[in-house]
Amino acid sequence: MTFPISDASPVTWPGPHPVRADVVVIGGGVIGVCTALYLAQGGQHVVLLEKGRIAGEQSSRNWGWIRQQGRDPDELPIMAEANRLWRVLASQTNVDIGLTTGGVTYLAVKAAEMEEYAAWLPHAKAAGVDSRLLSGAETAALIPGMSRSYAGALHTPSDMRAEPWVAVPALAGIAARAGAVIVENCAVRALDIAAGRVAGVITEQGRIAAPDVVVAGGAWSGLFLRRHGVAIPQLSVRATVAATAPLPVVHPGAATDDRIAFRPRADGGYSLAAGGFHELFVGPDAFRALPKYLAQLRADPFGTRLLPAAPRGFPDAWGTARRWGAEEQSPFERMRILNPAPNRAKVKALTRDFAALFPEIGPVRIASAWAGMIDTMPDVVPVVDRVADIPGLTIGTGMSGHGFGIGPGMGKILAALVTGDKAGHDLTRFRLSRFNDGSAMQIGPSV
Template sequence: MHFPISMAVPARFIGPPPAACDVVVIGGGVIGVMSAWYLAERGLSVTLCEKGRIAGEQSSRNWGWIRQQGRDPAELPIMVESLRLWRGLSESLRNPFGFRQAGVLYLANREESLAAYDAWLPHAQEHGLDTRLLGRRDLGDKLGAAADHWLGGLFTPSDGQAEPWLAVPALSLAAAERGVTLVEECAVRALDIAGGRVAGVVTERGRIACSDVVLAGGAWSSLFARAYGVNLPQLSVLASVARTEPMPEILPGAAADDDFAIRRNDSGGYTIAGGSEHDFFIGPDAFRHALKYRRAVKKDFLNTHYHWAAPRDYPDAWNTPRTWSASMPTPFERVRMLNPQPNLATLARAQTAFARAFPDLGRPKVQATWAGMIDTMPDVVPVIDRAPSIPGLTIATGMSGHGFGIGPGVGRVVADLVTGGTIGHDLTRFRLSRFTDGSEIILGPSL
């Protein structure tokens, strides 16, 4: 399996799509796959449509962290459930994706970071997590002499990880075995609305009648929703990632500070990224939603590299149409898969920061680089809600870089949201109306 997944990977699910089913899921990332999984578990007939390849976008391009640590308090209960589900999936499927619980360690370069870690501890304690604050002596037990590089840290031993380019494809195969119909290279062009509610979808390969649709399109969700008057203030940021050659083990799990982030991977090296650095392409939606993002921009301004234009035909590119005909090719077919170029300067800075922190190991040698487009929201928490203006449409998007780890839990929640089952969590924080009902935009913790 290539990392990340590209259009060079042959399609596994070639269709054709059925003429009818109970639910159509739009998007073959981890949220879409797990929503389809649990909907099928509820006894519904489910079709998942993916315009490119399963897990071809951010779901195979992320860091591979499955963390409870640092979550928004409203996300944390779902994430605790999600970790439990990851364990169960790993056991039942015989762990084809390298799941393990090796811990997540946050490292403090500044006193402010230590204070933020300390402020988050009550949330960990409320949910029974094994999180603890570490001083330099504790860090020394884990990192040896390198511990002097930091003031302290936050550590959750039970946090996990998996290889993203293996995990979501494996889960999709298991979902197919459980009755989900998956179809790759099958863009959903439009909703079919009759009598004011969802009656089906129109795909590039024909109409599928259904009574419910789950929009889990990642970076494409806002563009699709806008065509139906659903104002989803979602934007996308580019995150660059590298995979090192095999090297001595520092930690068996994952760690991050202000300047770099690492995770021990299945090849005996590390997945490395630039900590909080990312790139943002300014487009029409950026201007449209600017006021909602003003707090996020102020907080992350120095960590963001701004560009005046996205690559051609990307979701918020200047040339991308906002309306289209369902009888003609749409923006979703023009770009089957978002495959942005990584910011090599960001990755070079991460390599330098790593070498500075671990001088005995020096600058890690890079084996591969890639980037992904992260769907994000103004408050850095997702939308998980039914669209009030379109009965039959459920939205699960804007995971803000948290989707891989929390995917199974969100999928279970979405299934019960669609079917009217017991949610088990308070979804108030994730309602779509928070952006239009005058509520204050409260940023989630950037831990």
């Protein structure tokens, strides 16, 4: 397969760029798209602005797992709702998004992992999620043909997957049919602030007046917000994916062990990745945020490889402008689509590991490889909050590597935050103030 969304993709949503709206949503990833969708379905005049293409960045490049398993307990009820919402949304799209209930399985190499999984299970039970432990023999029976034997597994039959590069543009289609105006190739340079509150946005095409703005800018949110004095310790890490050519079915669901994560795609191939491996390009934000990340580094000291500097134009590259005038070109329009090169050595290792894990599958040929920049927070949960100091501003960002599956749940919450309706979930954990109110960074308990 060739990766479907790039700078060369035709513009599906040219606008028109309106002069006013009830709500402007910045960012056409899964979070912005779902927020716009629920706002439009609720009768708001919403404009969704995307600097490149809908789902051009992380939201199309991810593994496509719609996963309740292993989630942070504060996210779990939202994720369980998102699971239900995905089914509803899949019936409203006019294309097949590949939504499949294949389950998710974490394969335990050591007995200690089984203990961690067992400790997490009560959270699943409390949220009504059907996760359970499998013995070594049950694991081998669930996924036959594996050359490794495992101590057991954590398995959630109701977890799903979808094809992200089809699904998120299809959700944008639902939003547009509900009345949302979507403008691609339209970077927001700055908020328009008047009398201390949001008055709208200034884009590369002009001004849009709006009393409410939602920032759902993925890896760019921190850069955008800092210009307005809102500091979030957001960083981005590179994650590489290898896509095989079609192969026999080894297992209909998604699974991961300590070396490799795999899931079948609708086209008959597998998407492969190295579960716990990420690469951080060190830049000024990384230095600034380091103290907040110490808890994460202690919990997983070898999970992230450091690289000296980000390529030109990346959000945390050394040369990326941190200040710009609202009438000048901004870093957002200088890079329409953040498209990191995949780690080729990792692609080779994944090919070898998959072939070794399933010796009877035959030759494994890689059809395509890509990478995405995952935006993350020190406590691996997002910021979903209104900004007290700037009335009219709402943030939904920092989905920390698991925002695709939870997208509809978070979009519904963000829409409710804007309209003042009940969010239906406890959002305390996701508050913006946790980074400066003296709170210790709390990671998990997630597995």
